[in-house]
Amino acid sequence: MILRPQLQDIKIIGLYAGRIILGLGLLLLIPLAVAWGFAEQAALFDFVISSSFCLALGYFLIIICFTHRELNWWHGVVVVSLSWLLAMFLGALPLYLSKHWLSYLDACFDAMSGFSTTGLTLVQDLDHLSYAYNMWRHLMQYIGGQGIMTVALTFLIRGAASALPIYVGEAREEKILPNVVHTARFIWLVSLVYLLMGTLALSFNAYFSGMPKLKSLLHGLWVAMASWSTGGFAPQSQSILYYHNFTFELITITLILLGSLNFSLHYTLWTGKRKEIFRNIETKSFFISILLLFSLAAFGLAISGAYPGAISLFRKGFYQVISAHTTTGFMTVYTQQFAQHWTPLSLLSVILCMAIGAGACSSAGGIKVLRVGMIMRALLQDIKRTMLPRSAVVIDKIHHIKDVLLNEKLIRQAALIMLAYIFLYFLGTLVGVYFGYPVHLAMFESVSAGANVGLSCGITQSSMPAALKLTYIFQMWAGRLEFISVFALLGTIFALVKGR
Amino acid sequence: MIRVIRSILGILFFVCLSGHAEAATTEITLDELLKNYQQYDGKIITFKGEAIGDIILRGKFCWVNVSDPAGGVIGVFGPRELAEEITCLGGYRFSGDIISVRGVFSHACGEHGGDTDIHAEKITVLEKGKALSHLVEPWKIRLSIYLPGIVLVLALIHLIIRRFR
Incomplete structure (x- = not known):
């Protein structure tokens, strides 16, 4: 028997959702300040409206849903998935008002793409977009990369009891510090330090290439935000190609690689255990995967003479492979070139890079190298078992921050998530093929959306069917939250309708 | 006879010097260039569009990014003097100068790490850029007054309720 959620359950979910919306309204004050500072009058009004609307809705929900009850596990995961949807709907408001997006659905697509650090975009005439909107686009990625709920845990939500389900619900399995709120604060500390370093490096580079001071600072900040968050939005339509600068590319590669590492690994490195990077199964798997898949891509490109x-x-x-594997989505080639000039072998290697993704508990998406590494180890273990006598007991350990016994439970969990991702990639491919796109291109775009990458072979355009846009939005959302929270929300909706 | 020989030699000299055949004198879009890159690669083309963003300096040379009417943007590389005529670059406040670039198209330029670019021989400004107006609709102004008012009222109610709870 399915139990219908009670009014108290809905109130507590509403209260926390209200707090998140309130936070979003406050966050919108940043691009509002940029619009004011640069005298971008039209943008200023758009952000006043959007911010005020969020603040009003947030306060309204907090007032009507007030309760002293604490969040339980189920409430927590529902709050997470619901808040991500609300963030998409509300974050899309200023984009839609700007008229650079042709419909509200297009604006929602970009908002979800931003928060989920995907980087696919339906913006029109990006090269004439104001600073304020660009600030909002990149801020969405930066916040989404660290996690909307991580922001909430740091600034808006008090009490450790409520914090854990919210933290876990946002696809973060690993607690770096014993206290979840402290973990969230550590994530912010690391993110801000690398953001500062990245901004300085990129800004100086842009400045010495002839860009005006303030503009180079903004471009540096935005590209650093998108790089660290493995986001992929860029302030110009040519993405990183705009800068025509090898050093700029190298800095972004460094930043996206750092951003794609597990926050637990960052913590270990920060506390002086530098050898961890050579011992960790995640970094080892990442390195091997990059090496193999880049060799495959390079071989494909070499035989085609592209x-x-x-x-x-x-x-x-290398840039495209790193961008795909870290699930960033920056491009130094044109979207058409993937489809027209890259060989199927090179395309396949990029698709595999995107599908695998990077570090767990990082801003990257995809299946994650940790899971793939564990499954590969389990496979090797099984092969080893077949060669040994039946009575032999094979015990395998992996090293991830500490030595962990590779048991059935761990392998099953990793395999289940991997299976869910494969299904998600398949779903998008199927819808793409249904709308008449060639299967390899449909697969490329679907994996890019589901793994929160943002590389495009040209399918993602404002003119694509609305159903395909909705499919990609769902893929970005489910892929970013790693399914559990999404299933919880869908289950709640089902219980509301069918429950007793 | 001498005139004819001179003319032939002159043409041969010009062809050898330029080293690139003329592919098209009419304007082409980036999409067309990418679709039929085998036809245009290494050939002289004329690309027309809006100069956008910034002029990116590289010693005595520079990059100008040019956006065609369909929205495709390509990097144009050339000596700084060629870009001196460009005074307005497209962005939020301005639509940039409309320029015509005559140069060699590279689908994957060996000199620039495989970038798709045009090495300019001549840049002509066809139309000067102009300021863009961004008008605010009256309903947005009205909403910008009402909504913050509603926020203030709700914040006050929230404060009062919190005090009594």
């Missing part, structure tokens, strides 16, 4: 000389091939191939 690039003249090894340097060009390396620069283009």
Whole structure:
């Protein structure tokens, strides 16, 4: 028997959702200040409206849903998935008001793409977009990368009892510090330090290339935000190609690699245990995967002769592979070139990079190298078992921060999530093929959306069918939250309708 | 006879010097260039569009990013002097100068790490850029007054309720 949620349950979910919306309203004050500072009058009004609407809705929910009850596990995961949807609907408001997005659905698509750090975009005439909107686009990625709920845990929600389900619900399995709120604060500390370093490096680079001071600072900040969050939005329509600068590319590669590492690993490195990077199964799997898949992509590009000389091939191939594997989505080639100039072998390697993704408990998406590493180890273990006598007992350990016994439960969990991702990728491919796109391109775009990457082979356009946009939105949302919270919300909706 | 030989030699000299065949004199979009890159690669083309963003400096050379009417943007590389005529670059406040670029198209330029670019031989400003107006609709102004008022009222109610709870 399915129990229908009680009024008290709905109130507590409403209260926390109200607090998140209130936070979103406050966050919108940042682009509002940018609009005011740069005298962007039209943008200023759009952000006043959007921010005020969020603040009003947030206060309204807090007032009518007030309760002293604490969140339980189920409430927590529902709050997470619901808040991400609300953030999409409300974050899309200023985008839609700007008229650079052709419909509210397009604006929602970009808002979800921003918060989930995907980077696919339906914006029109990006090269004439104001600073304020660009600030909002990149801020969405930066906040989404660390996690909307991580922000809430740091600033808006008090009490450790409520914190754990919220933290876990946002696809963060690992507690870095014993206290979840302290963990959230550590995530913020690391993120801010790297953001500062990245901004300085990129801004100086842009400034010495002739960009005006303030503009170079803004471009540096935005690209650093998108890089660290493995987001992929860029202030210009050519993405990183706009800068025509090898050093700029190198800095972004460094930042996206750092952003794609597990926060637990960052903590271990920060506390002086530098050898961890060479021992950790996650970094080892990541390195092997990059090496293998880049070799595959490079081989494909070499036989097609797409690039003249090894340097060009390396620069283009390696950047795209790293961008795909870290699930960032920055591009130094045009979207059409993936479809027209890259061989199926190179495309396949990029698709695999995107599907695997990067570090768990990082801002990256995809299945995650930790899970793939564990499954591969389990596979090797099984092969080893078949070669040994039946009576032999094989015990395997993996090293991830500490030595962990690779048991059935761990492998099953990893395999289940992997299976869910494969189903998600398949779903998008199926819808893409239904709308007439070639299967390999439909798969490329679907994996890009589901793994929160943002590389595009040209399907993502404002003119694509609305059903495909909705599918990609669902993929970005479910992929970012790693399913559990999404299932919890769908279950709650079902219980509201069918429960007793 | 001498004139004819001179003319032939002159044409041969010009062809050898330029080293690139003329592919098209009419304006082409980026999409067209990428679709038929084998036809245009290494050939002289004329690309027309809006100069956007910034002029990116590289010693005595520079990059100008040019956006065609369909929205495709390509990097144009050339000596700084060629870009001196460009005074307005497209952004939020301005639509940039409309320029015509004559140069060699590279689908994957060996000199620039495989970038798709045009090495300019001549840049002509066809139309000067102009300021863009961003008008605010009256309903947005009205809403910007009412909504913050509602927020203030709700915040006050919230404060009062919190005090009594």
